[in-house]
Amino acid sequence: MHELSxxxxxxxxxxxxxxxxxxxxxxxxxxxxxxxxxxxxxxLLFAFNSLIEGTKLNNVRLELEIVxxxxxxxxxxxxxxxxxxxxxxxxxxxxxLQLFSGSELFIESIQMNDD
Amino acid sequence: xxVLKIEKKIxxxxxxxxxxxxxxxxxxxxxxxxxxxxxxSGKTSLIEKTILKLDEQIKIGVIEGDPQTDLDAQRLNxxxxxxxxxxxxxxxxxxxxxxxxxFSKGNFTNVDLLIIENVGNLVCPAGFDLGENFKIVVVxxxxxxxxxxxxxxxxxxxxxxxxxKIDLLPFVNSSIDQLSKNALKINPSLKIFATSCYTGEGLxxxxxxxxxxxxx
Numbered sequence: 001m002h003e004l005s006x007x008x009x010x011x012x013x014x015x016x017x018x019x020x021x022x023x024x025x026x027x028x029x030x031x032x033x034x035x036x037x038x039x040x041x042x043x044l045l046f047a048f049n050s051l052i053e054g055t056k057l058n059n060v061r062l063e064l065e066i067v068x069x070x071x072x073x074x075x076x077x078x079x080x081x082x083x084x085x086x087x088x089x090x091x092x093x094x095x096x097l098q099l100f101s102g103s104e105l106f107i108e109s110i111q112m113n114d115d
Numbered sequence: 116x117x118v119l120k121i122e123k124k125i126x127x128x129x130x131x132x133x134x135x136x137x138x139x140x141x142x143x144x145x146x147x148x149x150x151x152x153x154x155x156s157g158k159t160s161l162i163e164k165t166i167l168k169l170d171e172q173i174k175i176g177v178i179e180g181d182p183q184t185d186l187d188a189q190r191l192n193x194x195x196x197x198x199x200x201x202x203x204x205x206x207x208x209x210x211x212x213x214x215x216x217x218f219s220k221g222n223f224t225n226v227d228l229l230i231i232e233n234v235g236n237l238v239c240p241a242g243f244d245l246g247e248n249f250k251i252v253v254v255x256x257x258x259x260x261x262x263x264x265x266x267x268x269x270x271x272x273x274x275x276x277x278x279x280k281i282d283l284l285p286f287v288n289s290s291i292d293q294l295s296k297n298a299l300k301i302n303p304s305l306k307i308f309a310t311s312c313y314t315g316e317g318l319x320x321x322x323x324x325x326x327x328x329x330x331x
Contacts, residue, residue, distance in 0.1 A: 002208055002239035009125050017121065027116075031125065038238050038268045085264040086300050087271070095303040099271075105126060105242070110119045 003040060006105070007047035011057065013107055023056035028063050028111040036069045036084060036102035069102030129243055132211035136246025139218065140229065145176075146329045147229045149209075149245050151269055152253035153262075154235030157279040159187045160312035161253060162230055166194050168322040169228075173329060176226035178217045180209040180234045187232065197222045208239035211246060227329055237262070241269040248328075249274035256280050260289035263298040270301040275308070277321065282311040 014029060033039050041064050048062045071087065072079050075094035082090065087097050124130065140147050150158050159179075166175050176197040179187045188200035199221040201213050214231060223229060231247060233240040241250075252273040254262050257280055263270040270276065276298050278291055291309050298305050308324070310317035 002242065005206075005208075005210070006125055009128065013121075013123055013125070013127075017119075017123075036268055036271075038242050085267045085297075087302070088300070095300075106124045107121045109121055112117050112119060114117050
């Protein structure tokens with residue numbers, strides 16, 4: 001359900017960045033969503049599409065790039081993808097790991113139609 | 116067609132307010148913990164017992180988050196401590212601005228420890244920084260010992276886990292050992308306590324540890 005808050009935040013970021021008259025020119029908003037960020041992509045898309053209905057952003061497509069959960073091992077220094085519920089280095093079995101990627105939640109770019 | 120690079124965190128506004136909260140808490144020398152769990156794990160009972168044990172040694176204040184009613188705040192009001200209730204009207208998590216607002220409404224500036232009881236939910240609150248010193252996750256034995264495996268983000272993001280309602284262990288099919296093992300698979304640095312608010316078991320250890328965090 002917090003996907004609704006996130007969809008609102010995405011829209012308010014975009015409305016702050018893009019001048020109001022240019023909002024209908026936006027084609028795609030591309031965001032990065034980490035696998036380990038507790039976000040359900042379908043819920044986020046549903047919330048976003050519901051919120052933009054009948055607004056200047058009506059035709060905007062929200063594109064999600066899912067970022068895999070990866071950890072950096074503090075023992076062997078290698079970076080690996082791991083399963084979400086077993087934080088163990090596949091190379092050396094150490095559990096002294098730091099998150100390398102997978103908690104991302106950011107707007108990467110906005111694609112505009114310049115015609 | 117043009118592409119505008121943005122690279123902006125979606126929760127930037129929340130993070131900025133959380134940082135502001137952190138500064139406010141620090142300026143008043145207040146230690147803050149954000150308590151997370153599923154509904155009904157016993158967060159409010161744990162807070163009550165913690166206050167009763169530590170009341171004469173440290174000043175405690177509570178911000179209560181619930182989707183509806185101020186029943187929890189009413190419970191804590193009888194303990195004569197500053198309490199502010201946030202009713203989220205169905206909202207599934209607390210955000211930094213709600214805590215900022217609640218803090219300004221309460222008489223918290225003289226407290227040593229501020230406990231923020233989040234909305235009962237193991238998913239959504241995990242991603243929202245409120246400006247706390249640490250997150251603590253409460254899990255009761257009745258929920259099953261596989262909880263950490265099902266909700267890894269909240270267990271990874273927390274510093275402490277309290278296994279509550281251990282007086283009910285004879286009646287349920289879960290163990291402290293297995294619950295701890297599963298949680299440590301996600302977060303090996305998790306500090307673990309096992310408590311019962313009914314018998315009082317484990318509460319002294321937890322309260323002693325908590326008190327020592329304030330003196331660090």
